[in-house]
Amino acid sequence: MTCSPEELAQIADGLWVNAQDSLRHALDHFTEREQSRAERQHHDKWIILSVHQAAECICNMRLLELAPESLFRANGTPWFPSLPVALGELMKPDHETTVGAAERRLFILMSELSGIRNQLMHRTAPEQIDVSIAAMSMMGLLKYVERFKGVSASDIVWQSPPIETNVISAIRYTRHTEYGDFIAVFLREKHGDRLLGLCPACAVRGVVASTCEACFTELGKVECPNCEGTAYYDLFVHSHQGSATAECECGTIVSI
Structure with a gap:
């Protein structure tokens, strides 16, 4: 039928x-x-x-x-x-x-x-x-x-x-890498050829605007004087622990 x-x-x-x-x-x-x-x-x-x-x-x-x-x-x-x-x-x-x-x-x-x-x-x-x-x-x-x-x-x-x-x-923390690899496939399909920022919290290329779409951490950003790229940092950690630097993908430590 x-x-x-x-x-x-x-x-x-x-x-x-x-x-x-x-x-x-x-x-x-x-x-x-x-x-x-x-x-x-x-x-x-x-x-x-x-x-x-x-x-x-x-x-x-x-x-x-x-x-x-x-x-x-x-x-x-x-x-x-x-x-x-x-x-x-x-x-x-x-x-x-x-x-x-x-x-x-x-x-x-x-x-x-x-x-x-x-x-x-x-x-x-x-x-x-x-x-x-x-x-x-x-x-x-x-x-x-x-x-x-x-x-x-x-x-x-x-x-x-x-x-x-x-x-x-x-x-479980032992599966965080597995989760990152898994969710990154969705993000690549969603955003196509767009190169997303690397999240400092979960190490996934998932940063869109000021949020990571993999771990949903709210991020701040600062321009890198070395490569003119963007260095991201965790806003919560910065506001509660007073972190004063962010690490760019090129390896440069940038003052916030």
Whole structure:
């Protein structure tokens, strides 16, 4: 039984509403886990479950665009693939020319979510849960929906500083380099040939205006007298610790 274009559009809209709700729920828990260490296990559990749910909805939305025949029916009603099945379909060679490098990196990362989610659903949750995969997936999903739906994280949950800072703080420090490499692919696709500034906080080329789009650190800048380039520095560190210099990419130490 084939769905009409109108029915497919209606299904996609429903998936998007569901995805936004899961993204919002996950973002709320990312914020709350920073405020209450006593409840961290609870927040970590719901972060993983919510990110998994959002990922499944968004993957099925993408699958409807690329291969609407992947929508199955059971007893006359729509039935959607699970996240592992949807990811397997999206990463088939048939879609190589359509699925970009950043998408593929996100799909590969999200393939690790189901094992963690199933452990929480069907076994006793460990005392300490590593939410790094969920946090990195969340950042990828936020970049993804910004690109495909024109919706930013601040449209879903607004706060200052940006809510992405709470998500990034949940990534284990041993995976910061992995996260930087992962998010840099999204930024290169978003900004094309534009050479972004090198962030002194996370070492990713993600500086746009006065903010790093990889770690969301607010930055100040000063002109380098040696190469006439721009040297960036962390505004928070500068205001609280009184740092008086910034290091340019050419290696010059510039007074602020």
